[in-house]
Amino acid sequence: MNGIIFENVCKSYGETAVVKDLNMTIQEGERLILLGPSGCGKTTTLRMVAGLENITAGTLKMGGQVVNTVEPGARNIAMVFQNYALYPHMTIWENITFGLFIQKIPIEEIKARTKQALEILNLSGYEQRKPNELSGGQKQRVALCRSLVKQAPYFLLDEPLSNLDAQLRLQARTELVKIHNLYRPTFIYVTHDQVEAMTVGQRIAIMNQGALQQLDTPDVIYQRPANTFVASFIGSPPMNLLQGAFRDGALWIAGSRVNPPTKWHTLLAEHQELWIGIRPEQCCLSDTPMLHGQIEFVEHLGSQRCIHLRLHQDGQRLLCMLPADQPIPTGTVGVSFSWQHVNGFDGHVGKNIGLPNKISHNYAC
Amino acid sequence: MKINSYRDWYWHILLLLAVVIQLWPLLFMLSTSFKTMDQIFLSTLNPLPAKPVIDNYLYVLKNLPLVQYIVNTLLIASSITLAKIITSILAGFAFVYYEFSHKEKLFNTLLLTFFIPITVVMMPNYLLISKLGLLNTPWGVILPQLADGMGIFLMRQSMRNIPKPLLEAGRLENASPWVILTRIILPLIKPSVIAMGIVFFINSWNDYFWPLLILHDKPTYTLPLALQMFISAEGGSEWGIAMAVAMLTALPPLLLYLTCQRFIMNTFMQSGVKG
Numbered sequence: 001m002n003g004i005i006f007e008n009v010c011k012s013y014g015e016t017a018v019v020k021d022l023n024m025t026i027q028e029g030e031r032l033i034l035l036g037p038s039g040c041g042k043t044t045t046l047r048m049v050a051g052l053e054n055i056t057a058g059t060l061k062m063g064g065q066v067v068n069t070v071e072p073g074a075r076n077i078a079m080v081f082q083n084y085a086l087y088p089h090m091t092i093w094e095n096i097t098f099g100l101f102i103q104k105i106p107i108e109e110i111k112a113r114t115k116q117a118l119e120i121l122n123l124s125g126y127e128q129r130k131p132n133e134l135s136g137g138q139k140q141r142v143a144l145c146r147s148l149v150k151q152a153p154y155f156l157l158d159e160p161l162s163n164l165d166a167q168l169r170l171q172a173r174t175e176l177v178k179i180h181n182l183y184r185p186t187f188i189y190v191t192h193d194q195v196e197a198m199t200v201g202q203r204i205a206i207m208n209q210g211a212l213q214q215l216d217t218p219d220v221i222y223q224r225p226a227n228t229f230v231a232s233f234i235g236s237p238p239m240n241l242l243q244g245a246f247r248d249g250a251l252w253i254a255g256s257r258v259n260p261p262t263k264w265h266t267l268l269a270e271h272q273e274l275w276i277g278i279r280p281e282q283c284c285l286s287d288t289p290m291l292h293g294q295i296e297f298v299e300h301l302g303s304q305r306c307i308h309l310r311l312h313q314d315g316q317r318l319l320c321m322l323p324a325d326q327p328i329p330t331g332t333v334g335v336s337f338s339w340q341h342v343n344g345f346d347g348h349v350g351k352n353i354g355l356p357n358k359i360s361h362n363y364a365c
Numbered sequence: 366m367k368i369n370s371y372r373d374w375y376w377h378i379l380l381l382l383a384v385v386i387q388l389w390p391l392l393f394m395l396s397t398s399f400k401t402m403d404q405i406f407l408s409t410l411n412p413l414p415a416k417p418v419i420d421n422y423l424y425v426l427k428n429l430p431l432v433q434y435i436v437n438t439l440l441i442a443s444s445i446t447l448a449k450i451i452t453s454i455l456a457g458f459a460f461v462y463y464e465f466s467h468k469e470k471l472f473n474t475l476l477l478t479f480f481i482p483i484t485v486v487m488m489p490n491y492l493l494i495s496k497l498g499l500l501n502t503p504w505g506v507i508l509p510q511l512a513d514g515m516g517i518f519l520m521r522q523s524m525r526n527i528p529k530p531l532l533e534a535g536r537l538e539n540a541s542p543w544v545i546l547t548r549i550i551l552p553l554i555k556p557s558v559i560a561m562g563i564v565f566f567i568n569s570w571n572d573y574f575w576p577l578l579i580l581h582d583k584p585t586y587t588l589p590l591a592l593q594m595f596i597s598a599e600g601g602s603e604w605g606i607a608m609a610v611a612m613l614t615a616l617p618p619l620l621l622y623l624t625c626q627r628f629i630m631n632t633f634m635q636s637g638v639k640g
Contacts, residue, residue, distance in 0.1 A: 052533050073539030085530035089552040098548075099538030150538075 002028040002063045002153040002186050004049060009058035011044055011210075018044045020210040022058070028153075029184040031177070033201035035191060037233070041210040046156055046190045051075050062154065078147035078185070079156040083163070084139045086131040086146075093127040096146045110149075117148045120182070121175070137168040141175075148179060155185040161196060173199050194234055198222070206230050224343060228350035231277045231343065237306055237319045240283070241345070242276045242291075251276070255313030258290045261339050263356035273347025280306065280319040282341040289334020293318055298328055309335065394615070398422070398608035405604050421609035429591065430584070431613070438587040441503050441576070442569035445510045449565045450558060452512040457520025458546050462532065472521070478514040483574075491578055505579040506587075510569070516561055523557040524550055560628035567618040588614040 004026040011019040019041040026032045034042040047053040048060060051072035060067055067075060086095050096117065100110045118124045121141040131139055140160060147155060157176070161169045177200060180187050191197055197204050198218045206213040206221065206229075214226035225231035231239040244253040246268040251258045253276060260268060268274065281304075293309030305328065309318040312332075320335055344353040392412050397405055399417040408415065425431060460472055490509040499505035527550060535545040551558065573589040580586055592614055595607030622629070 050533075050537060052536070071539075072533070072536045075537075077537055079534070079537050081530040081534065083528065083530060085528065085534040087531060087534075087549060099540075102538050102540050102544065 004154070004186060004188075005059075005061040006045075007059040007061070009045075009048065009060055010056045011041070011048060011053060012056050018210050019048070022212055024205060024212055024215055026186060026188065028186055031180055031187040031189065031200060031202045033189045033191060033197040033204045034207060035194060035197040035201075035204050035233075036207035036213075037192060040207040042190045042192075042207050043158055045207070046158055046188055049075075049154070049188060050077055050079055050156055075154070076152050077154045077156055078150040078152040080140075080143045080147050080158065080160045082159045084131075084143040084160075086139060086142055088131050091128050091130060092123065092134070092142050095131065095142060096149055099146070099150055113149045113151070114145075117145045120148070120179070121145050136163050136165075137172070140164060140168075140172060144175070144179065148182075151183060153185050155180070155187045157187070157189045159190055159192070161191075161193075169196070176200055194236070206233065208233075223341070224352065224355075225277070226352050228275055228277070228345045231345065235279060237280050237321075239277045239279050239343070240318050242278070242311075242316055242318065243314075243347070244274050244276050245272055245347075246274060247272070254291060254293075254311035254316050256291050256311075261356075264339065264344075267353055267356050268344060271344070271346050271353055274353070275345040275347060275350065277343035277345060278337045279341060281321040283318065283320040283335050283337045285320070285322065285329060285333050286336035287334065288336065290336045291318065292332060292334050294332050295330060300324070307333075309333065391615075394608050394611050397604055398612045400605055402605060421605040422613075424606055425609045425613065429610070431591075431610075433584060434586055434588050434591045437503065437585060438570060438589075441506050441587060442566050442572075444503070444507045445569040446562055446565040448507070448511040449513045449516050450562050453516030453520045453561065454546070454551070454558065456512070456517040457524050458542075458550065460517070460521045461524040462542060462545070475514050475517060479518075487575070487578065494579060500579055501581050501585055502579075503585070506572075506576050509575075513565065516565065519557065519561050520554070523554040527553050556628045556631060559625060560631070563621055563625050563629060567622060570618050571614075 006022045006024040009019060009022040010017065022045065034045055036042045044053055048055055049062070051067070051070060051074075055068050062075060087098065090098065093114070096114050097110050100113070105113075115124075118127070121144060123138070123141055123145060126134065126138065126142075131142065134142065140163070143160065160176075161172050164172060173196060176189075189196075189200060201218055203215060203217055204221050205215045208229050214221055214230045216226075221230060221234055225234060225239065228241055231241060242253050244251050244258075246252075249265065251260050251268060251274075285307075291311055293311040295307055296310050297308040299306040299308070301324075303324055305322045305324055305326075307320045307322060307329070309320060310316075311318055318335065345351060346353055396412045396414055398421050399419065400408075400414045401416075401418055401420065404414055404416075460468065486509075494500060494505040494508065497505075497508075499508065531549055531553075532545055535549050540548070571589060572587075573593070576587045576590055577593070580590060588610070592607065592610045595603050595610060
């Protein structure tokens, strides 16, 4: 009942369209991440759910009701702002209980809810402090606490971890998932950090230039990106996108003839020009290579090494991950990959061409 | 280092000169109020009275209805200050919190009122007050001064400095605009409100021209009007008494300014208005 449905939702400021024709359903109680680069419209989308931005066109439904014109306060939403939005003149206790007093919740319940939330977030003992006496991590927990005590069916978070250092961010991610599991509100989380998205989200909605690119589970988005934008946005290092063409029953990449499994032929033949997407960790150095390239640079990443190759003939770049215990190769090397992990994208529109019905594994790494 | 210290001295001397020029009339007023009539004419420019006397103050306190004048001035200045604070806060809040058509145009029109000379509005205001039968009453002085463009501008600027998410957080908590104004905004802009109030109070306290037009009977006079009795044809040349009244008139706003100087400086510097 408490799901959120976007039907052809648009938002524009004057002539500038910020969100374009958004169609999306968020299930009740799920953790959905809105992910995308800066200016992609993800925060605007979240603010439309909160009622802080008007909807230019389309319909937004929450809990089965159209809420286009419903005031933010009447939507029963808890929101954590990027800069926490704690009232600087109020104590932590006053900050947390401010909304509860407005809702005229009995004082005994306010005390009980606040005590529980403070304990969950390790903030007991800080009640009488002012926000400026707290560290960034503590402020962030107070903001979470303020949203938690509201026990609203919708929990919105606008880049809540962006002001924290790496260590605290790791800790906070786990806390967020725990908080969600406490009473399972419908959870919308805006971030531009793909690690946060992959670890916190049950589903991820990737946006670019105001349009929804893909909405799916982290695994599907990682393994089967809907288009070249998602393929290059998700993953660090990103997916290799190699320009190729299907001619004479074979795929030609950088002047090399690559023989795809027979099942792929029909699919590839529909798109004469293609982008072939292969994750760097699915590429391996091989004695029976499919592609040849010159090593340009080797990045040391601790447990792995990232080899930067320049392919022969057309000079396309290919990244390849190797375990750190393997010797570092030099000069020209051969690379092969498994077709099980390959994604094909249309050369013109960049859309994923899909998978053949059955995939044979001819080239295991 | 030498060049720097030379420059510092240069500026210090200039500033000291400016301060002396600014303070000289005050000093003159203070010293004259403690002089006898003979001393005033014998040592006009000497700021230190040879034998300070408090006769002028005693005369003023005994012979003038000073309490009446203070009450009149206090009533008028406090009412105007309170009214201007309330209208400035409410109008400033409306400009910051609500979205309505022609908002910017309306605000710019309001700014234009800064540039209308007071003498231009004086006649229509006088006629209106006269028609309302409020001549010779404090309400005639108060009524045309219930709102102030500068106050609205200052409040809008102060409220705009509050991070927007704070107000949005309030809206999400279902707080009414009144709760957002009183519980979130006003505590955050308290120093600006105090500073603005002090400026309004001092201006109203010292206001001379408008009360002069409206108040005709001596019992309704404010302190600046009472002061005028001693430096006009009516008062003759009672300079010592005039300066004693001037001192008593200037003292409350001066003390108010000195105690709250910090708020005033911060507020006007933040809003980019030259005080």
